[in-house]
Amino acid sequence: MTGRTPRITSFVRAAALTGAAVAVLRATAPGGRARWERTNHAGRPVGLYAGPAVALAAAVGAGRVLPGAVPAVVAAGVCGAYDDVAGAGDGRRGLRAHLAALRDGEVTSGAVKLIGVCAAGLLTGGALKERPVDKVLAGVVVAGAAHAVNLVDVRPGRAAAAVLALAAPGLLREGPGAPAAAVAMGAAAAVLPGDLRERVMIGDMGAHALGALLGAAVVAGNGRAGLVAHAAAVVAAAVYGDKVGGSAHARYHSCE
Template sequence: MPGTGSGARAWLRSHSVAASAAGAAGRWIAANPIGGRERWQRTNFAGKTVSLLGGPSAVVGLVAGSVAQRRFGTAAGLSAIGAVGAYDDLYGDSATKGVRGHLSALRGGVVTSGVVKLGVVSAAGVLIARGESSPTRSTVSLLRDGALVAGAANIVNLLDLRPGRAYKAALPAAALPSGGSIGGVITAGIGDDLRGRTMLGDCGSNALGAAIGAAVVRDTPPLVRWAGLAAVVGLTYASERTSFSEFIAKHPMLDRIDRAGRDW
C-alpha cells in the first residue's frame, strides 16, 4: 500500500470498492450469464474448460474503483475497452492473430473484430490519458500517454494465456498510488484464475492492462512514461515473432513465477 495519510486512505477506499464490486459482479454474472453459460466457455492450454466471465467482473471492479477515486475519464475509457473486449470474446475472428495480422486484413478490405478493438482501445487510451495527465501537457505527451495506455492493454491481453499470469503482471502497478482498484480486482479474481475456473479474456485483460497504463501515466514522471512506452512497443514487436509462453518456459526464474500458485 503506497504512502500514508490521505493517499493511503484513497488507495484503500479504491481497493475495497473494486474488490467488493468485482466480487458482487462475479456472483451476479455467474448466475445470469448473457447468452448462456456455454457462450462464455473456452478450452485453455491444458484442455480444461474455463469461463471468460472473470473478465466482465474485473471490468466492473476497475470502473468502480476508478469512480471511487473520482477518475471519471478513466472509468469511461475502461468501460469502453471492456465492452469492445467482450465483443471480441463473443464475436471475434480467432483465425486472425496479432496486430500485424489484423492490419493486413484491413489492407485487404476486411474489417476484423481485432481492428474494431484496436480503434476503440486507441481512442479510449487517449481519453484516459486526458484525464490522468497534467493539464499543461503537450500534444506529444498526450499521444505518448494514450499510446502507453493502449499498448499496455494489448500486452496484458497477450499474457492472459496461462492461469494467473495477467494478474501477476499487474501486481507492481497495484502498489502505485492510483493502483488501489488494480489491487482490489487482483484480490477478487486471482484465486479462481489460478485454479483454472475463470480467465480474463479480451474483456478483462484489455481493461486491466489499460488500468495499469492509466496508473503509470498518473503516478510517474515523463521519463518513466517514455520508458514504459518503449517497453510496450518492444514487447508488441517481439510478440509478433515469438510466443511469450515459450519464452517464459525457457527461463527458470520466469517459469517459477508463472507457475506459482497453480496446483496443476
C-alpha cells in the same frame, strides 16, 4: 485521512465488487449457462464470469479515483469482449496480421479492438495531460498497457498476477496514480485464485480493462520522462509479443 487510506479503500472496494459481480453472474448466468461456460484448452470446464466482473470493478473504481481513465477502461473492456466473441474463429494472430487485413479492406475483430483501444487511450491521455506531446505519449501508454496485459494472458492466472506485479510500484508511490493502481490490484486479486484453479478466466475483456486502468495509473503518476520510458516499454512489448506471443495466446483462449 492518511496517504495510504485511499489506496487501501480502493483495493478493498474493487476486490469486493469483483467478487460480488462474479457471484451474481455465476448465479444468474444472463442469457443461459452456455453463454458463460466453456471447456478450456486443457479440457476443463471454465466460467467467463471474471472478465465482465473485473471490467466493471475497474470502471467503477476509476470513476471514484481517476475519472479521466473511465473511457479507456470501458472501451478496452468492450473491445476485448467483442474480440472474445467475434475473434474466436479468426485464424489471424498478432497486430501485423490484423493490420495487413485492414490494409486489404477487411475489418477483423483484432483491428476493431486495436482502433477502439488506441482511440480511447488518446482520449484518456487528453483528459489526464495538458501538453500535446504528453497527451500522445499518455495515449500510447494506456493502449500499450492494455495490449501488454492481454499478451501475457497465456496461462491460468498469468494476466492477473502480472497486474498485481506491475501495479505494486505505483501503489507504493505518492500521487494521483496510486489509488487507480490499487483498484487494478484489488480486481486482479479477487479473481486470481479462481483463475489459477482454472475455474474462471478473465479473457480479453478483463485483461484489456485492467491493462488500460494500469496504464492510466502510470500516466497520472508520471511526467514527460516517465511517459517516454513507459511508452518505449509497451511498444517494445507489443513488438516482441507480436513475434512470439500470438500462438500461445490463441491456444490458451481456444475454449469450446
